[in-house]
Amino acid sequence: MQVIDNIAELRSVRGALQGRIGLVPTMGYLHEGHLSLVRAARAENDAVIATIFINPTQFSAHEDLSTYPRDMPHDLAMLEAEGVNVVFTPTPEMMYPPRYQTYVSVEQVTQGREGATRPEHFRGVTTIVSKLFNLTQPDTAYFGQKDAQQVVVIRQMVRDLNFPLQIFVCPITREHDGLAMSSRNVYLNETERQAATALSRAWQAAGALYEQGTRDPDALRQAAETIIKAEPLAQLDYISLAHANTLEEATAPSNTPLLLSLAAQVGKPRLLDNCLLPLSLNTREGATKTLGIG
Template identity: 55%
Template sequence: MQIAKTLDELRNARQQFNEPIGFVPTMGFLHPGHLSLVKRVRLECSSVVVSIFINPAQFGPQEDLVDYPRDMGKDLALLKACGVDLVWAPKPETMYPGGYQTWVEVDRVSKPLEGARRPRHFRGVATVVAKLFNAVQPQKAYFGQKDAQQAVVIRQMVKDLNFPIDIVVCPLIREIDGLAMSSRNVYLNSNQRQAASVLYRALKKGQSSYESGERNAKKLREVIIKEIDAEPLTHRDYVSVAHPDTLVELDIIDQDALMSMAVYIGKTCLIDNFLLRNGNWHTGQLTGEPEG
């Protein structure tokens, strides 16, 4: 496994690899959710490239950039064990040199949900992903369904800017109690960690209500909210039942839908979602169990 830290090192290494190249952008502190993406790339592509870069442009002024968890040594060992060909680990000054002025903004799908709480977040995400795509030049790029709005934003950017890249969105990976795996889960104390399972339970309540015949999106939101609010350690940011491609809130579910939420537990904001597509629910994969 090669490790590149400069653009020249990346470009020289890139020339050695067979195509198609599959790419997984990460901010490090890897968990089984990240590794599931890497393993999917290994199955589908000739070469595997992973980036590790904590992107300062997607953090707000009161967010956890300084404290964001890091463990480069462990990350590299995990990626090597998964058969990764190249790790691209640029420095901030490589991605954002002095006098940097250029930003990528995806308009409508960046504004609701996470974008309402973090108004500059998706500008930072779209910009860094565009720069990573430009540097790595993969044929395929892999993202997790946990960050559902991010996947929508990236797909829109790729379409609008004519990137010749296939965006592959893979199932999110869950702990055995249903909590979506996230690098930020490390912030939770034991009581908060126990309370965090309410996100999955609430989404399951929404799914069950739908499967019992409920199609009114407002009522489904109410079912989810009731379950969340029954847990005293939670504070809701948003609960959404929206179109999965436009993120416009639905009145009636007559085909596809994305049920999603952001919930604070202590100072940690956790996100989760279930996707209804073509009549099938995509709820993620519990650890050690098949996707449901």
């Protein structure tokens, strides 16, 4: 496995790779969720490039950039064990040199949800992802369903800017009790860790109603909200029930695929979770076909 920390060497090494190339962009502090993306890329490509970069432009001033968890040696060991060919580990100064002034913005699908809470977040995401696509020239790129709105935003960017690659969406990897795996889970103490399961219990409650035939958007949102608000340590940020392809909020009963997404503060970390409705869509094939195709 080659570990590369500069653009010139990356371009040279990328030019020598043969066959189909898969890309897995990460911010490091890897867990099984990240590795599920790597394994999918490894199984479907001739070579895999992973990136580890904590992107400063997607953090707001009040967020945890300086304390975001880091463990580069452990990350590299995990990627090598999974058969990754190349790992790109640039510095912020390399990706955003002095007098840097070019950004990529996607408009409608960045509104609401994470876009409302973190106004500059998606501009940072789309800018760094477009740069990584440009530098690595992949045939395929792999993202997790946990950041569902991000998936929709990136797919919109790929479509609009004619990037010649495919985006695959892998299911959320969960702990044994249903909590979505996240690098930020390390911030939770034991009591908060138990409270954090309210997020998965919330979408499960709404999902159960949906499977029983309920299609009223307000009833489905209310089912999730009731669970979150019953947990004293969880401070609800938002619950969204939107059409999965456009992210337009659902206002009337519908049988088209929906994305139920929610965010809540539990102790220090702000946690995300989501599910697709019907629940049968929460697979790689279902998420890839459904999220952001409108």
